Amino acid sequence: MSELTRRFILREKTSLAHARVDALVGTFERREDYTRYIRGMAKFRLPVEHRLDLSRWPEAWGPWRPRMIGHVLRQDLLDLGLPDVEPAAALPKMRTEAELLGTLYVLLGSNLGAQILQKRANAIGLSDCHGARHLAVQASGLDDWRAFTARLDQVEHIDIEATIEASLATFREAELAFGASAPTSAAHARPERLADAV
Secondary structure (H helix, E strand, O other), X not given: OOHHHHHHHHHHHHHHHHHHHHHHHOOOOOHHHHHHHHHHHXXXXXXXXXXXXHOOOOHHHOOOOOOOOHHHHHHHHHHXXXXXXXXXXXXOOOOOHHHHHHHHHHHHHOHHHHHHHHHXXXXXXXXXXXXXXXXXXXXXXXXXXXXXXXXXXXXXXXXXXXXXXXXXXXXXXXXXXXXXXXXXXXXXXXXXOOOOOO
């Protein structure tokens, strides 16, 4: 099965979940909106990235590891005077390649829409040196997305259903995190797709 077909299947099967998250992210035109967004992003990304740190990566992937944003996200929180995210009591490792692929599909796919979010952050006075460092890292991470999709193609035997479920589970984590910090109206907003490639 080709990488394009696998990516298409993941995109097709997760499109509704993706749209719900996009609606919760919204368009931050004010600092208050950005504060809500970055709180949600921290609640979502920091625990997931910690799980990745705990997990064993496939030997066939070699030394490649995609860039993560947790360290700069924490600096952004500090810039804005926001509290760090409390670590979860217990975080299960990702035990299968399918789980890893499904999770990375969501995390690295978000790099594709980061340039749009970065411009919005810049418009309200934030930058890659203050408050929006994580967006700068994501916006420069298209090579990570390409490397990931290459690996998606190279996996000889893939449990596509398990990969889809891992992606959906990751989107659910994002939805819970952003929903916890979103105003009620955001849950009913019309979603704006930030990146059609995901």
